[in-house]
Amino acid sequence: MMRGALDAMLPMNKLMTTPRRLARRMLSPLRRPATQALLETLPAYAVPAMAIDVLPDPAAFRQALLRHIAQATRRIVIVALYLQDDEGGREVLDALYAAKARHPALQVSVFVDWHRAQRGLIGKQKSEGNASMYRDYAARLGPGVDIYGVPVQNRELLGVLHLKGFVIDDAVLYSGASLNDVYLQRHGRYRLDRYHLLRHQGLADAMADFVQRCFAKSDAVRRLNVPDVPATRALQTAIREFRQLLQQAHYDVPHAARGADDVAVTPLLGFGRGANALNDTMLALLRSTRERAILLTPYFNLPRPVRVVLGQLLRRGCTIDIMVGDKTANDFYIPPGQPFKTIGLLPYLYENNLRRFARAHRRQIASGQLNLHLWRDGDNSYHLKGLFVDDDMAMLTGNNLNPRAWALDLENGLLLHDPARLLHARHQAEWVALRRHATRLSDHLALESPRHYPAEVRKQLKRLNRTSLDRLVNRLL
Numbered sequence: 001m002m003r004g005a006l007d008a009m010l011p012m013n014k015l016m017t018t019p020r021r022l023a024r025r026m027l028s029p030l031r032r033p034a035t036q037a038l039l040e041t042l043p044a045y046a047v048p049a050m051a052i053d054v055l056p057d058p059a060a061f062r063q064a065l066l067r068h069i070a071q072a073t074r075r076i077v078i079v080a081l082y083l084q085d086d087e088g089g090r091e092v093l094d095a096l097y098a099a100k101a102r103h104p105a106l107q108v109s110v111f112v113d114w115h116r117a118q119r120g121l122i123g124k125q126k127s128e129g130n131a132s133m134y135r136d137y138a139a140r141l142g143p144g145v146d147i148y149g150v151p152v153q154n155r156e157l158l159g160v161l162h163l164k165g166f167v168i169d170d171a172v173l174y175s176g177a178s179l180n181d182v183y184l185q186r187h188g189r190y191r192l193d194r195y196h197l198l199r200h201q202g203l204a205d206a207m208a209d210f211v212q213r214c215f216a217k218s219d220a221v222r223r224l225n226v227p228d229v230p231a232t233r234a235l236q237t238a239i240r241e242f243r244q245l246l247q248q249a250h251y252d253v254p255h256a257a258r259g260a261d262d263v264a265v266t267p268l269l270g271f272g273r274g275a276n277a278l279n280d281t282m283l284a285l286l287r288s289t290r291e292r293a294i295l296l297t298p299y300f301n302l303p304r305p306v307r308v309v310l311g312q313l314l315r316r317g318c319t320i321d322i323m324v325g326d327k328t329a330n331d332f333y334i335p336p337g338q339p340f341k342t343i344g345l346l347p348y349l350y351e352n353n354l355r356r357f358a359r360a361h362r363r364q365i366a367s368g369q370l371n372l373h374l375w376r377d378g379d380n381s382y383h384l385k386g387l388f389v390d391d392d393m394a395m396l397t398g399n400n401l402n403p404r405a406w407a408l409d410l411e412n413g414l415l416l417h418d419p420a421r422l423l424h425a426r427h428q429a430e431w432v433a434l435r436r437h438a439t440r441l442s443d444h445l446a447l448e449s450p451r452h453y454p455a456e457v458r459k460q461l462k463r464l465n466r467t468s469l470d471r472l473v474n475r476l477l
Helices: 002-040 058-071 087-102 131-141 201-216 232-248 277-287 304-316 342-360 362-367 403-407 424-435 455-467 469-476
Strands: 045-048 052-055 075-079 107-113 145-150 166-168 171-175 195-199 262-270 292-296 319-325 370-375 386-389 393-397 411-417 438-440
Touching: 002 277, 002 411, 045 201, 052 058, 052 424, 058 087, 058 166, 058 171, 058 195, 075 087, 075 201, 087 107, 087 131, 087 145, 107 201, 131 145, 145 201, 166 201, 171 201, 201 262, 262 277, 277 304, 277 386, 277 393, 277 411, 292 304, 304 319, 342 362, 342 370, 342 455, 362 370
Parallel strands: 075 107, 107 145, 292 319, 319 370
Antiparallel strands: 045 262, 052 195, 075 166, 166 171, 171 195, 262 411, 292 386, 370 438, 386 393, 393 411
């Protein structure tokens, strides 16, 4: 009797869920015009297209950074995950102190992640981290360059300062890169990122003002280049209040009228799972796709909302290109023959994610609708992120497009709305240059089989899979 009742209910359940299933199918096409209208009504700065430069490589990024620091007269506000204790980091610090000496009234503020600054490199011996270098410079060269630690969470594992953008006078140098030898290509090897220079006083003011309002005035944000730095546990209450502030924070952006030669530029903040303007805008940007979207990510571990929208675009008939680094171009990759550390599992986890994605979409790959590009250039590494949608919208961001960036880290981005396609040639040239060291994946079988992974990697992956810890790891990375 119970079985008969269940059988009778099945058609009813199917009938009840039909409207919802139909709505899901219809949602994406119906939302696209509304999404496009939403993007077009975002507040934005009208930035002349000629004031936006795409820098080609890390060497050009380094030269532009040092040149603008040397020419600064009013303010330098640098925000980065870290400023490393190596030749590249010291070159930047030397330039900052020299600029301050030339112009004593110059405001020089550097903001880095609190936790990252006070530990050594992963897999290396324990140390005081980069903060030790900051204190040494202050002791030798005196005050004038203020270096702050920003504790986004109580622990580094739960979220870091991943905000990007260097404001130097009225210029914004925007990149996902941090500051060390490999990001600045000091000794031949490089970690490739994207590099943009935008010259606009209003945009620079907004980004600098946000840092002053939310960082410099918070009790949780403390100087690192002073003798007595408080312990994290002493800042617990201040960090909690700081996080609450960040959840409500935003850039102050006007509704500027765009001229025929202007590009609309909207700075966006992203923090937490809730009202996250950056996440919401990136999803809206993808949903607005008419023909083609290009997605750049260094670690293939896409948040579920992004995967859902990509699936909708494929069903709609849009072309999607995704560029990701080959596992050997991952900054955590450990070549065979070198001592293995657990952190070396990450590139293999990301490759497994990519394999599953490619297998699930093998028909679209075969037809050319979905193109997965693997980037590799010798022993250099890949750190690109961002979006291009059709030929008129783009997102510059440090967001890695992974669950950690989506929910834990403090992120930002610049949305470029360019209906006149004034930047199209520059973006096209950037995309062509990126593909120079990339290979299109023919199918999931083109990736290295897990059976051929190093023995220690196979052992650790089997342990993660057996305990389902791989799912937890993906959520935190």
